[in-house]
Amino acid sequence: MELAARSLREAHARGEEWTTPAGSCFAPRPIGPDGKVALVYPGAFNSYPGLGRDLFRAFPSLLDSFEAQAGDPDRMFRAAQLYPRTQTAPERRDLMRLEGELGEDIPFMLATGTTFAILYTDLVRERLGVTAHGAFGYSLGESSMLFATGGWRRSARRDDRISATPLFRDRLTGPRRTVRDLWKLPEDTPDEAVWGSFVLLESADRVTEALARHDRVFLTHVNTPTEVVVAGDPARCRALIAELGCPSARSPVGSVMHCPAVDAELTGLAELNDHPTGSVGGLELLSAYDYRPVGDLDRAEVARRIARTLRDTIDFPRLVRTAYDRGFRYFVETGPGATCTRWVHDTLGEAAHVAMPVDRRGVPAARSVAQLAARLVAHGLPVDLAALLGPDPVAAARTPLLRVPVGGGPSVPAQIARRAPAPPAPVHATPGVRTAVQAAVGAPVDAEDARPAPVAAVSLEVTDLMPADPTLEDTEVLTFDGDPLAFLPWAEQPEAATPPGAAQDQPAATTVPTAPTAHAGTASAASAASAASATSAGDFIRQVRQQMVATHSVVMETQRILQTTRWPGWRRCWTATPRRPARPGPSHPVWPSPRSSHPWSSSPRPCTPPPRPPRCRRPPHRAPPVSSGTSGSSSPSPPAVSPTSSVPSSPRSTATPSGSGCPRRRTTSSPG
The missing domain is CATH 3.40.366.10 (Malonyl-Coenzyme A Acyl Carrier Protein, domain 2)
Structure with a gap:
């Protein structure tokens, strides 16, 4: 505003346009x-x-x-x-x-x-x-x-x-073969020596007069009264420019045109x-x-x-x-x-x-x-x-679209719509099973069930093509790019009897058939066909979900097996908590009693296994040698070996007991 206050009056007096860098404009003579x-x-x-x-x-x-x-x-x-x-x-x-x-x-x-x-x-x-x-x-x-x-x-x-x-x-x-053929240039002539365009700051009349003395040079463009473009043999174009003595520059565009x-x-x-x-x-x-x-x-x-x-x-x-x-x-x-x-x-x-x-x-x-x-x-x-x-x-006015390409074929809602072209026939309530109509209208749930009342499923592309699913129990609505998308758990729950007048208002985005009354007449042949289509649609959804659950179970079981397979190796190679030095005893290894527990399992603090420990086998149990004396008595047998116990080690030990089968390594005490 300060700039306008200073300059507008002067611009109006001179009759000139007044503009700002942002684009504001004042025209005193429009x-x-x-x-x-x-x-x-x-x-x-x-x-x-x-x-x-x-x-x-x-x-x-x-x-x-x-x-x-x-x-x-x-x-x-x-x-x-x-x-x-x-x-x-x-x-x-x-x-x-x-x-x-x-x-x-x-x-x-x-x-x-x-x-x-x-x-x-x-x-x-x-x-x-x-x-x-x-x-x-x-x-x-x-x-x-x-x-x-x-x-x-x-x-x-x-x-x-x-x-x-x-x-x-x-x-x-490129090579400009049209010019090469016209002027019969040798094949080894470089492309930049065949043709060139130059911008000259000179009048067209003066350039035209000088062109009469130069061959293979053409006036191709007249841009303004004082700016022209000449093109042709680069060497002869430079000779023309030298004769005129005008400012010039070679144009980056060298196509053969306008000549x-x-x-x-x-x-x-x-x-x-x-x-x-x-x-x-x-x-x-x-x-x-x-x-x-x-x-x-x-x-x-x-x-x-x-x-x-x-x-x-x-x-x-x-x-x-x-x-x-x-x-x-x-x-x-x-x-x-x-x-x-x-x-x-x-x-x-x-x-x-x-x-x-x-x-x-x-x-x-x-x-x-x-x-x-x-x-x-x-x-x-x-x-x-x-x-x-x-x-x-x-x-x-554009509405967001949710497109889910699956294998390049028709969409799943379209397949379901073709299988269920008509409303379903009357379906009577069965204990423990939730019907399509009951799931659609949102019948009440037992008081023990604290989950919210179910809502109708939302289609991925066309809302009025997705039929109700008889296998649904509850629905959680997620948001994906501005459109609601229903996530539907698969567990079936027993349902209480539907009281009269339990039908609720339907969501605006979903069209649900009206629930039939108990006094409905005999279904016609068309109604029977519709019921069969609805049943096939429900079976189709159920089979797809069962396959997904089965695949997920296989993946989880495989992961569990892999984890349990590697776990024993960690336990066998993990070093126990240091104990007091054992009293001098027999030369054979002394195995702990079954009542002794592994320090790792008894430790209240979590411990992380060392990275990629070497696998080693537990030494097989060998009976201690029996010494025969003059009195015929034998040395006492060692305590029974627990199949889950491990060999205690000393913080200063540098090798495993003889016959253990593990490679020599320095052992340090466990951090707990």
């Missing part, structure tokens, strides 16, 4: 709504990495309309090349190298240029409500113009033809631009073929005109002046970048006009569109600001 609006379509080589990255986030409804019209949205959008994924953030040199590679990929440039021309046209005309009166394009931008305005049917777009044609593989790009060298490929270019025509809805389309409005959209004639346009020099200032003379004052660039916007400014100069792009490189989509809308409104052009001031109405 053009008004009488000026006609022209949509300007840039050439095919303006796409760049990251183009339109946040467009669908700002305007989600554009994605819906694009996917509805495009046969293969992912291929037409070329997302993998526009938004390459890397493990590290690409540096500036990496982005420049990537952009150079994309500039040589004409199929990519044509596909993305046409795609964003369609998206930006729909954004301006349908979302912002701007009434367009005409359009014109720069070079290959005429093809984008025809698709975006309806001159060519969008459904007939075939980007695969561009990728398959040899014109944009090795004839007009007589394309004459041999005119037929192929016409076939490539042969598409079914449609209706432009009263728009006035201007073409660089003759710099006049396009008349009848005859399919063959349009293809021939496009091919001829790609052969002749493109004079963009002439197109702009033609549009201005026909009453166009607003020029909205509906394509990648803002090159044509700058050229329109340089061409019209101080003449009253407004030139604004939809896309600005490096500027978020929402801000760029807001700047466009603010300037149009400041000049008095009607604009619908609902797309900028509120949520996208089309996106808000």
Whole structure:
């Protein structure tokens, strides 16, 4: 506000527009709504990495309309090349190298240029409500113009033809065999020495006068009154630039276009631009073929005109002046970048006009569109600001979908629906079994059962196709991506008798058949068939769940067996708690009595087994030797060995008893 207070008065006095970096605009001399609006379509080589990255986030409804019209949205959008994924953030040199590679990929440039021309046209005309009166394009931008305005049917777009044609593989790009054959160049000539394009800051008249003294050099583009593009033999192009003494730079785009060298490929270019025509809805389309409005959209004639346009020099200032003379004052660039916007400014100069792009490189989509809308409104052009001031109405109407692909076949609810096409027949209550109707209407449960009353099952895709399940006892509702999903336990519980009037109101999302009364008449043949279908549906659900339970049981049993198999090895190799040194005794090992318990099992604190202990076997029990004396008495037998006891060890022992079968190792005391 402080900036506006200081600058607005001065801007009004000078009669100049006043704008802020955020996009606010003040026009002291507005053009008004009488000026006609022209949509300007840039050439095919303006796409760049990251183009339109946040467009669908700002305007989600554009994605819906694009996917509805495009046969293969992912291929037409070329997302993998526009938004390459890397493990590290690409540096500036990496982005420049990537952009150079994309500039040589004409199929990519044509596909993305046409795609964003369609998206930006729909954004301006349908979302912002701007009434367009005409359009014109720069070079290959005429093809984008025809698709975006309806001159060519969008459904007939075939980007695969561009990728398959040899014109944009090795004839007009890459090795440029068309030029090699025309000039009879040796096969070992490097590609960069065959053809080159250069941007010159010089007037077209002076360049045209100098071209008469240079062979194999052509004036291909006139961008502004002081900016042109020449192409041809790189060495001879440099000689021309040296003669003119003007600033210049080699263009990263080196395709053979807009020169007589394309004459041999005119037929192929016409076939490539042969598409079914449609209706432009009263728009006035201007073409660089003759710099006049396009008349009848005859399919063959349009293809021939496009091919001829790609052969002749493109004079963009002439197109702009033609549009201005026909009453166009607003020029909205509906394509990648803002090159044509700058050229329109340089061409019209101080003449009253407004030139604004939809896309600005490096500027978020929402801000760029807001700047466009603010300037149009400041000049008095009607604009619908609902797309900028509120949520996208089309996106808000979208309902979330829960799609569960299972094996590529039809969904489980659809299979169940086919098996149960009609409501079930009367089913009488059976003690201990919960019927489908009782489960659906939510009959009361015994007072001893504290669980909540059951609710109806919710289908995964179509709520009115999932029948009630006779095996259900209770239902827990989980939330998955905004939609309720029923998790249904499988245990059956006995049910109390259903009192009269137990039926409850049904949930709005589920349609449940009315419970039959006890005085219902004899069921008809159709009712019997419906009952059989319902029974088969219940059996189907029950079998699927039984198989799931059986599989789960096998997995758990396998895990238990694996754990119990490894556990004894840990117990045998685990070192016991140190004890007092034993008194001197016989040389044979003394085994503990059956009453002694393992220190590990008697310890109240949990202990963790050592990592991957070596497996060892318990020494077999050997009877102590019996000594025979003169008196004939034998030494007392050792106590009985417990099958679950282990050999106590000393903290300082370095080897196991003789004959134990365990490898030698140093033993430390157990931590408890």
